[in-house]
Amino acid sequence: MSVLKTTNASEIDFRKKFELTDKVIVITGACGLVGRAFCEAVAQYGAHIVVADIALANPEEFALALAERYQRKMLGVAIDVSSRQDVEQLKKKTLETFGTIDGLVNGHQNKTHLKFVPFENIQDENWDTVVQINLKGTFLTCQIIGSYMAQQGKGSIVNIPSTYSVVAPNQNLYKGTSLGCPAEYSSSKGGVDALSRYLASYWAAKGVRVNMITPHGVWNHHEEQFEKNFANFSPLQRLSFNHEVAGALIYLLSDASSYVTGDNLKVDGGWTVW
Numbered sequence: 001m002s003v004l005k006t007t008n009a010s011e012i013d014f015r016k017k018f019e020l021t022d023k024v025i026v027i028t029g030a031c032g033l034v035g036r037a038f039c040e041a042v043a044q045y046g047a048h049i050v051v052a053d054i055a056l057a058n059p060e061e062f063a064l065a066l067a068e069r070y071q072r073k074m075l076g077v078a079i080d081v082s083s084r085q086d087v088e089q090l091k092k093k094t095l096e097t098f099g100t101i102d103g104l105v106n107g108h109q110n111k112t113h114l115k116f117v118p119f120e121n122i123q124d125e126n127w128d129t130v131v132q133i134n135l136k137g138t139f140l141t142c143q144i145i146g147s148y149m150a151q152q153g154k155g156s157i158v159n160i161p162s163t164y165s166v167v168a169p170n171q172n173l174y175k176g177t178s179l180g181c182p183a184e185y186s187s188s189k190g191g192v193d194a195l196s197r198y199l200a201s202y203w204a205a206k207g208v209r210v211n212m213i214t215p216h217g218v219w220n221h222h223e224e225q226f227e228k229n230f231a232n233f234s235p236l237q238r239l240s241f242n243h244e245v246a247g248a249l250i251y252l253l254s255d256a257s258s259y260v261t262g263d264n265l266k267v268d269g270g271w272t273v274w
Contacts (some may be wrong), residue, residue, distance in 0.1 A: 003258055007273055008106070014256075017256040018045065018250055018256045019045055019046055019262070020103075020254055023048070023103060023105075024047065024050065024094065024100055024103070025042050025047045025103040025105060026049075026050040026090065026101060026103065027105040028040055028081055028105065028111060031051065031053040031059055031243050033220055034160075034245055034246075035107040036075040036242070037242035038247060038249050039051060039062070040066075042068075042105075042246075042249065045250055046072075047102075048072060048075075049074050049075075050076075050077060050097075051066065051074060051081065052076075052077045052079045053077045053171075055075075058121040059077060059078055064117070077090050081136075081141060082132040082136075082140070083140075086262060087141055091145050091252070095148075101145060102155060103140060103156045103159070103253045104142070104145045104153060104156075104157045105249065105253070106158070106159045106192075109133065109160065110133035110134055110137075110185075111182065116179065116182055118184075119183045124190065130182070131184060131186075134188035134192060136217070138192050138195060142157060142159075142210075146208060148206050150208050153206060154207045154208070156211070156252060156253050156257075157197045157208065158211055158212065158213060159210070159215070159250060160213055160215070161192045162189035162192075163214055163266070165189035165192065165193045166266070167272050168186075170206070171197040172229070172235055173229050174226070174229070175229065176221050177225050177226045179222075179223065179226055193212065194266075197210075197261070198201030198214050199264065200261045204261055209250030209260065210261060212263065212264040213248045213252065214268060214273045215267050216268065216272075218245065219240065219242075233271070234271055235270030238269070238271035244267065247266050248265045249272055251265070
């Protein structure tokens, strides 16, 4: 992107820097809790959204709802992010529909496809499934869609690692609950963090910025004991809400963050300060 060379801040329309008008943004995991907030926010800032998610989540239906609400073309694509063929089709359908891709948001995740089990009991199936979706899926979308943006000389990628790729889980958080954070999740998300930093350096000269958002404790009708435990360990003394994560995405996708790459913007209520 072209950046105005000036020291006179009065020449800059700072409000406009946050706009995403007519940009084409691919969002995976778009029908999830945080993914839906991402889609609504990006749509409100003027973008066309490619709603990508598993077939069971009905991404086409959500895309139609967004198109009707914002009176703008949207595209829904059912996808398995761990399938190279599916990701290639996602790119193909997006370019056939819009002719370009300006941003990629990797919001997909699999924490565990089975009930949480302690580390000693993790089966190969658990490990492989989580790593295939979280890490390989991010590798494939970045390689296939990110490479297109690098060829075009512009674009923004936002990946979603985890608080537990920054710090280890506090096991006391889960006392008295049925919840926990599986090791395969932390491991896969640590890979997303490392891959993002690698690509930020690798594609910097190509005009593609690669950043991360790390949400933490996004409320989703959690057990009462978990909410109480969480409040005791969080500086802000509460869980977050999905809409509180979305503002960070607007910043990182837009020209407002034109000199930011390789960063991990933590929306964690101060969790990692302590």
